[in-house]
Amino acid sequence: MTQPAIRLSGVSRRFRRTLALDSVTVDIPENAITGLLGRNGAGKTTLMSIIAGHDRPSTGSVEVFGTDPFENAVTMSSISFVRDNQRYPEDFTLRQAIEVAPLFHAGWDAEVAERLIHGFRLPRKTAIKKLSRGQASSLGIVLGLASRAPVTIFDEPYLGLDATARRFFYDSLMQDYLDHPRTILVSTHLIDEMEPLLEHVVIVDDGRLVRTATADELRGSAVTLSGLTAAVDDLAEGRRVLQRRSIGGLTSLVVETRADDDLRAQVARTGVQLTSATLQDLVAAYGVQNDTREGTLA
Structure with a gap:
């Protein structure tokens, strides 16, 4: 059996009195586009941060290609984590962000970056802090796709993008994945839009894993x-x-x-x-099931 790219075993993460993740055990396959789905506050961003090595679990273990990513420079160099509110140096421009990106990712593809910058019509000389939310999201997409990182993680990368820009992202993601297969993990609330891209699905709710399967298995379940x-x-x-x-x-x-x-x-x-039932139906339904188990109303 092929080893997964990412393996979480009994992962919990507690922030003082809040249990953000509760004993999550899941394998994420290599060279597949996996959707991480769930409601707001389900634990998706915390899970992604742990996988990317930006945080560590309170209990349990995480492996990316067989090693713990936390504070592991070699493993973290193989991961690109694109999230909202990414921090950059003061007055850093889009052009500067693109120029330094190859220092963090050995597989950086400048040609892909240029094509995406042109497709999103991004202003190269503008300070990143002055970009609109959609432009900042587009920059994150450029950095993630052009990184060619073996593990590329997108946390709701479409925020602020209009329908045309989202379609450009979806098409670019699929084309780049077909050209250079790798492990892509993406969280999204626009499930109906992204469903055609997904090969594998992980559904979480209230910090717990509620279902994981191939997208085809879920669609027919x-x-x-x-x-x-x-x-x-x-x-x-x-x-x-x-x-x-x-x-x-x-x-x-x-x-x-x-x-x-x-x-x-x-x-x-x-x-x-x-x-x-669509994937959107299932995510909503599993959330209601979890509420019912907790004795609350959905």
């Missing part, structure tokens, strides 16, 4: 049943219900089951609407 409450409940009997929404006499359920011929035949007899 659940359905949405919508219709009259009695008919929907009959179809869902004996199956795991991840999420329930009811209005009057109508109910919509996200159910963990495959849309096989038997289920389709049952649906055809009842008038209930059957659709495949």
Whole structure:
């Protein structure tokens, strides 16, 4: 079996009274685009910071290509971590950020950087602190993709980008990955937009791992049943219900089951609407499941 690029074993991270990560054990495959999905405050940024070697777990262990990344210069040089509010020296310009980037990443590709700068229409001479949020996000994308780092991590890289710029990012990410496969980990709330790019998915909620699988496995793992409450409940009997929404006499359920011929035949007899659950549906549903276990309302 191929060794994962990233391995977390029993990773917890506590900030005083707040448990940001709770015993997370997960493998992230090498040379794949993995989506790290979950609600705000689920623990995604903390998890990424630990993987990048910028923080260390309170308990548990993390390995990137078999070594602990924390304060490990060799391992950290193989990681590019792009996040919001990246810090730069005072009055540093975009041009200066691009000029020093090769010092941190041996695989830096200046041609890719130039193409992305042109595509995002970034001002080279402007101080980074004066860039708009979208421009700052675009700079992060340039640094991440052009780094050609064996592990490239994007924490919500699209903040402030309009639809056209986001599409340029998605296309550039996929093309660069196809040209130079590597381990890419990206967190996003725009799940429907990024879903076509994802090969592997890790879902976290309230600091816990709730599901990890290939994107194809997840896409086929659940359905949405919508219709009259009695008919929907009959179809869902004996199956795991991840999420329930009811209005009057109508109910919509996200159910963990495959849309096989038997289920389709049952649906055809009842008038209930059957659709495949999207990744967005599943992330929301697993969050509701977690709230239910904690005894709170979603």
